[in-house]
Amino acid sequence: MYHETKCDQCGDCFVTCQWIEADKDQAVIWINQLRNGDHAEVLDKCITCYACNEYCPNDANPFDLVAELQEKYHTPITEDTVSQMEQRYVFSGELKDIPEADRIMSLCVFSRTDAHLIQGELYDLPTVAGKPFFCWVMFSHMAGESVQKKHARELVDRLAQTKAKEVVCFHDDCYSILAKLAPDYGIDVPFRPIHLSEYLVEYLTANKSRLKPLNIEIAYSRPCASRFTPEKEHFIDELFELVGVKRVEREYDRLNAMCCGSTKMMLTGADPKPDQEKNFIDAKNAGAKAMVCLCPICMHSFSMISQEQKLPILFIGDLARMALGEIEVPV
Ligand code: SF4
Ligand code: SF4
Incomplete structure (x- = not known):
């Protein structure tokens, strides 16, 4: 507000x-x-x-x-487009097979689009996913903030059906709506939202004796939704310390982070490549050997520039899996 x-x-x-x-x-x-x-x-x-x-x-x-x-003023997206998009994400069926547990993980819509990022022991807990658990934050990007507000209550109520005391949010946007936006809308959230980075820190700390330091310098690409909940940022640094990576000091990080630019294309039709180039060259000049992303959408947006600049993209959860010895360090 x-x-x-x-x-x-x-x-x-x-x-x-x-x-x-x-x-x-x-x-x-x-x-x-x-x-x-x-x-x-x-x-x-x-x-x-x-x-x-x-x-x-x-x-x-x-x-x-x-x-x-x-x-x-229906700008830069028309009212009709917003309405059509809303209809695409509305779930009106009956919820089935909802797990009940003290702690669950909400995967939003990524179990289908980015299943390869949700593998291994870190994700061995009850999960909910798909349309009924879509977080709607995308509508802040498309002149439809009221749509996000309208559906926030349903999301909270559906998650509450799991009777979870804690909901781990795979996506930064889901954490934003549960930890910040829903309470701002006056919605009581009857469980504690846990950011993915907090969960990873907790998990790795409990398994510290198994960790192998990765010893690489990385740049961090802070996503747009992190602007809603900057108070959880210390978990990102704690996670990097636990897995033994160095977050390079560079221009486009922390308060001055540059978003992935996917919305620039969507809203203005302009190519975000020159901006992404600045971001990646900044990372390389600072000595980074990889760009670490928290948001799968940033990873999709960066796929081309990553190849062109020869700077691989790593998902933050995969850093934890690498330190646990589950997957290879690719750089
Ligand atoms: S930066 Fe200044 S003008 Fe902008 S919202 Fe804050 S106080 Fe107002
Ligand atoms: S800082 Fe971002 S959200 Fe704010 S006016 Fe600029 S583009 Fe829009």
Whole structure:
């Protein structure tokens, strides 16, 4: 939620934006247009990387205002397209074979699209997956924030049917909705969401004597949804320490992370390749031998640039599997 009273109209959010050119004067005009509920050019140009929520020094959540008004003005995605997409993900059948356990893992829709990333002992716990457990955060990217809000309650209620006290979230987006967005919407979440990185740290710590340090320098590609829950970031560093990799210091990391750019193509039709190139060259110049991703969608988005730049992409869960000796270190 945008906090009008916290915003001093400084314009820093849009000046800092990596995807839109705006000087201070322009940014101040835009934020004031948005505060009045008016259309502003930034609505058409925003690629919904969510970063300005984290850039704002006053925690005013400017992206939330952008998202609300992108929906109001149906830009850059039309109302019909949003509605068609919503229908694609709605589940109206009966839930069957729901596991009951104190701890479960929610795989969102990735058990079908990225099953190769969900292998081995780390994932040997009861899971739920598929359409009924889709997290809807994608709609923040497509002028449909209210769709995400509308379906958040169903997701929470379906997960609660497992009677789990803890739900491990395979995807950063799922963690965002359960740990941050649903509570912001006033939805009671009757279990503790656990981020994948926290789960991996816990698992590896319990199996520390088995770990073989990987001894490689890596760059980390922080995904867009991490802007919603930056407080869990320390688990990422703890995980890297446990598996014995060094996260290189570089320009496009942490607060200044650059998202994968997949939404740039979707929302503006522009090729994100030049931005991805900057990101990968930055990683290589800092000495990284691989780009580690938390989000499978980033991995898909980076597949071409990874080959061109000869910098392999590794899934963060696979780092844990490598340290456990389950799979080979490919670099
Ligand atoms: S949202 Fe934050 S960064 Fe943007 S104008 Fe308001 S106070 Fe400044
Ligand atoms: S969400 Fe990202 S692209 Fe959109 S205005 Fe904020 S920083 Fe810029």
